[in-house]
Amino acid sequence: MEQNNADGNLAQVRHVVLVLSGKGGVGKSTITTELALALRQAGKKVGILDVDLCGPSIPRMLGVGRPDVHQCDSGWVPVYTDAQKSLALMSIGFLLDDPDEAVVWRGPKKTALIAQFVSDVAWGELDVLLVDTPPGTSDEHLAVLENLKKHRVDGAILVTTPQAVSTGDVRREITFCKKTGVRILGIVENMSGFVCPHCSECSNIFSKGGGEELAKLTGSVFLGAVPLDPLLSSSIEEGKDFTQSFPDSATFSAISSITQTLLDSLQA
């Protein structure tokens, strides 16, 4: 019966996309947030499942604060960021009493909570469910896949920064995808170059081109490069909608072209 329930809650979810990276702090949550906002702008119904149990960032990035999570007959009701209910979010951040409390859990406990997260959230009808993951290739990732595979997983977007230190970890994530049979929808290079707001000189703080090279090397699609942009970091900090605030920026055009490519490959 639990099994049927799991299918039930995800039955009306058309596409499931994982956002992965072997490396931490490369912008998985930022890219997830911005993709979700851009998808919503394209008229889609979007859900985000934040499975980073030890460091959930999405609630802050979407500026939803710390609402109570309610339960209905079919499971937990996700938190909606707008009145139209076009962007739904579920994160462990909502379940903690104290925002500074550390979730000091070993693997098996994380696995159990993820199993619930995946099967017990009443998503309703969604065009795309984005799953934001913690860095690495361990418990959380295996648990998400085990549980989502009963339904289906369209594929994964891999996020990297341009440096070799980061692409090195992402190469391992690619091997993880191959071993677990997850299709790679493409690679996003984040923090690619910084344009000085004072003199417009572009500095490659974390080097350049690593993501594209990695895509070539592994035969994956290169979805695009998102530059470092203080405007993006500050709207993420304040939980504002970057796609609304700065529709003319280069960062926004990069994100919307990634979104379009993603939609095309999902519908193909």
Place this chain on the structure above:
Amino acid sequence: MWVGEMEAGLWRGWGGIAKGKEEGNLKRLLQNTGSSCTVVCVCSLHVAWRGVRLLSGSLVLRATGTKEGGRHSRWDTGVKMADVPDNAPEHCPGTSSEQAGKSSSCEGCPNQNLCASGATKAPDPAIAEIGLKMSTVKHKILVLSGKGGVGKSTFSAHLAHALASDSAKEVALLDVDICGPSIPRMMGLEGEQVHQSGSGWSPVYVDDNLAVMSIGFLLSSPDDAVIWRGPKKNGMIKQFLRDVDWGELDYLIVDTPPGTSDEHLSIVQYLSSTHVDGAVIITTPQEVSLQDVRKEIRFCQKVKLPIIGVVENMSGFVCPKCKNTSQIFPPTSGGAEQMCADLNLPLLGKVPLDPRIARSCDEGKSFLSEVPDSPAAKVLQSIVQSIQDYCSSHVTEEQGAT
């Protein structure tokens, strides 16, 4: 529903609410994989969290008579694993349980006396072995952060380089990031392999006085993914501490993965019989990062790990052309400075963003010796000095106390 898998004869995972049909399914699964299974007990943990009743039922079960050679084991509510010896009777409560040696099923078990004596409930013997091994290491420093990609490995690598610049000091760097080891590349040691010697694994040496150990040295290709769950990662960390031939050391620096999970608990637990000087916490200026770092600080307090101080990394960027500073990662909530003031922690320094740092890391060189005059290098040097002072002052304190 239940989640898990059979791995080398061990059931790894958790049961959700396993009742009736689910329980039957589980038994069938175990039978199909060549094990017969006894469901020892099915219990539900009710955790109430902010208005949500989280029903997380845990299934405690035991697999017996596996085909792989009869390794028995049991997940006890999935948090700690109790061992059931090969020759134990079917309903063995587990050697470290309260009932060990006392329950009715213990009658006639060859291990009953041993279990009843309480010896089996003692902590992992490896902790004592590690204590012995680490007795020749003067200072142990952990580098932690709740957030990923803030520069833990970069800082660890530079701390190691800086400490080892004094050729009289013996320094070692241990990378316990099992799934994303970056240290080999940052130290310019990609493709190096670990050698086995009579006294254990030999670490890889960058210099005569700078040794490095990482899982990266055990992988055959840079594409190799380490898809391991917690217990396997913990085993690796235990081996790194116990089986590596560290020799006499002045400093052991431990670089960790992001989060507060298996790796962190294990390293603290395994080092519990030795004196750890403390942890250096790395953060970036934004609140998104600080909110994870506060959790890490809470973790240190929970496990009683002293905090040496906080380093704010990627703090401002000076344009190489116009020399103007930009806040790429804006400190909207006051950055590490405000957090340290709030939590009464020392701020060791703020390291600015410098493209040359990333480049030196990619090339496996020390930024400190490449561009020693840069502002970032100067800040790093002063942070290293504070850490050295902290370590030496605490040694004198301890000697004074004894």
